[in-house]
Amino acid sequence: MADASPSPDDTEEAAGLRKIIHVDMDAFFASVEQRDNPELQGKPVAVGGSGGRGVVAAASYEARRFGVKSAMPSVTAKRLCPDLIFVRHRFDAYKEASRQIRAIFEHHTPHVEPLSLDEAFLDVTEDRLGIGSATRIAELIRQEIRAKTRLTASAGVSYNKFLAKLASDQNKPDGVCVIRPGQGADFVAALPIRRFHGVGPKAEQKMKRLGIETGADLAAKDIEFLRANFGSFADYLYRAARGIDLRPVRAHRQRKSVGGERTFSDDISSGAQLRETLDNIVDIVWERVENAKARGRTVTLKMKFTDFQLMTRAKSVTHWVEDKTEFARLGRELLEEALPLPMPIRLMGLTLSNLDHGKDEPERPADSAQLSLL
Numbered sequence: 001m002a003d004a005s006p007s008p009d010d011t012e013e014a015a016g017l018r019k020i021i022h023v024d025m026d027a028f029f030a031s032v033e034q035r036d037n038p039e040l041q042g043k044p045v046a047v048g049g050s051g052g053r054g055v056v057a058a059a060s061y062e063a064r065r066f067g068v069k070s071a072m073p074s075v076t077a078k079r080l081c082p083d084l085i086f087v088r089h090r091f092d093a094y095k096e097a098s099r100q101i102r103a104i105f106e107h108h109t110p111h112v113e114p115l116s117l118d119e120a121f122l123d124v125t126e127d128r129l130g131i132g133s134a135t136r137i138a139e140l141i142r143q144e145i146r147a148k149t150r151l152t153a154s155a156g157v158s159y160n161k162f163l164a165k166l167a168s169d170q171n172k173p174d175g176v177c178v179i180r181p182g183q184g185a186d187f188v189a190a191l192p193i194r195r196f197h198g199v200g201p202k203a204e205q206k207m208k209r210l211g212i213e214t215g216a217d218l219a220a221k222d223i224e225f226l227r228a229n230f231g232s233f234a235d236y237l238y239r240a241a242r243g244i245d246l247r248p249v250r251a252h253r254q255r256k257s258v259g260g261e262r263t264f265s266d267d268i269s270s271g272a273q274l275r276e277t278l279d280n281i282v283d284i285v286w287e288r289v290e291n292a293k294a295r296g297r298t299v300t301l302k303m304k305f306t307d308f309q310l311m312t313r314a315k316s317v318t319h320w321v322e323d324k325t326e327f328a329r330l331g332r333e334l335l336e337e338a339l340p341l342p343m344p345i346r347l348m349g350l351t352l353s354n355l356d357h358g359k360d361e362p363e364r365p366a367d368s369a370q371l372s373l374l
């Protein structure tokens with residue numbers, strides 16, 4: 001059984017040569033609120049509802065000093081920090097900041113794997129601007145984020161995702177940490193095991209019972225021991241304890257459709273209202289199509305009736321839908337074919353699918369108006 005350990009292979013060698021940055025915004029939601037409302041600056045702030053069932057979605061560093069954490073019941077947070085100021089979340093503001101930081105990442109590399117609105121892995125083994133140094137790129141990105149958003153980010157730089165994520169947490173807020181090739185195992189050895197990504201409170205308890213408190217303790221256990229106690233988690237733990245992680249950065253999966261929908265406070269049924277609503281949705285969705293730089297061939301109209309029955313109708317064209325006018329016309333045709341409706345609707349949605357993200361243009365047929373009903 002001695003050779004049952006996961007052994008290095010070709011991919012592992014390749015993985016060792018990667019340059020990975022993990023960027024993580026500092027107290028993101030709370031920082032956006034403090035930025036946009038000067039009265040909150042320097043004060044303990046929690047984003048979330050203060051009511052009985054409220055939960056803290058994010059806490060400023062001033063609040064964290066009192067032990068306030070995200071996912072904590074607001075009642076508990078208030079008890080720990082009586083001066084805590086609760087503010088309602090504004091997701092549009094967070095999404096806008098997220099969009100700005102994403103653009104900064106993509107300026108440097110196409111290999112961006114977002115983990116949430118405020119966090120992403122970047123593979124800069126080959127960077128677009130030819131800067132070469134991952135540490136330098138991380139510093140530039142932090143500067144660009146500060147200049148564009150007036151928010152701070154922390155960054156971890158290393159040769160794999162596991163280490164880069166550990167590193168970004170090391171010097172928070174507004175800090176950088178670099179773990180160079182050869183330093184990973186030592187860095188991990190000193191860590192308490194709860195810092196290992198994927199080790200939750202339950203796994204931590206179990207490890208402590210088994211005498212595993214640090215990365216070094218974990219590295220001292222052989223693979224059979226780990227498999228016997230942690231099953232399929234064992235191989236990951238075995239590698240992580242040695243600072244090894246083979247997972248590649250996976251760029252965000254391209255979406256399959258772009259769409260939007262509206263739910264009405266009052267059900268609607270008149271043709272005029274339906275057409276006006278559709279025009280509205282067309283405006284919103286086409287903007288999203290342009291932002292996504294997507295092109296598609298299929299338009300789908302969805303309507304939910306007051307009895308919650310769903311109706312969808314779709315049309316495909318043989319070319320990429322040309323522009324907003326054509327998109328609106330196809331949507332309108334789908335609606336007109338469905339009229340008159342058997343009963344009022346409570347929701348309408350429109351999507352463009354069968355997407356392409358900017359590769360080869362199909363041959364445009366002579367009869368471009370030819371439609372096929374799906």
Ligand SMILES: [Mg+2]
Pocket residue numbers: 024025026027028118119
């Ligand atoms: Mg963060």
